[in-house]
């Protein structure tokens with residue numbers, strides 16, 4: 404027979420492990436979620452459309468993974484996104500592992516500004532709910 408006090412300890416530990424597992428599996432519980440752009444392929448040609456149907460929320464973080472010798476990430480305005488140019492206000496990221504937090508909600512537009520890349524689908528338009 405297991406003494407009742409020891410039983411309680413075991414159940415307590417089991418619940419703690421369960422809670423930790425749940426928290427681990429669902430980061431949304433703690434507010435922000437990280438999205439790796441392009442999933443396994445990362446930020447690359449043809450990534451455009453990856454964002455469709457994703458419930459990205461204000462406060463979430465986009466993670467752009469790529470070879471910094473080949474690509475970059477430039478946050479632009481809608482007109483530049485559509486035209487694949489950088490003429491208006493923009494912000495450039497070049498680390499190859501950029502974490503960009505979507506604060507404030509609304510739309511955000513990202514392209515690769517290396518000539519020709521945006522035209523080959525290195526562009527996403529994200530709507531944070």
Ligand SMILES: [Cu+2]
Nearest residue numbers: 474515517520
């Ligand atoms: Cu590129």
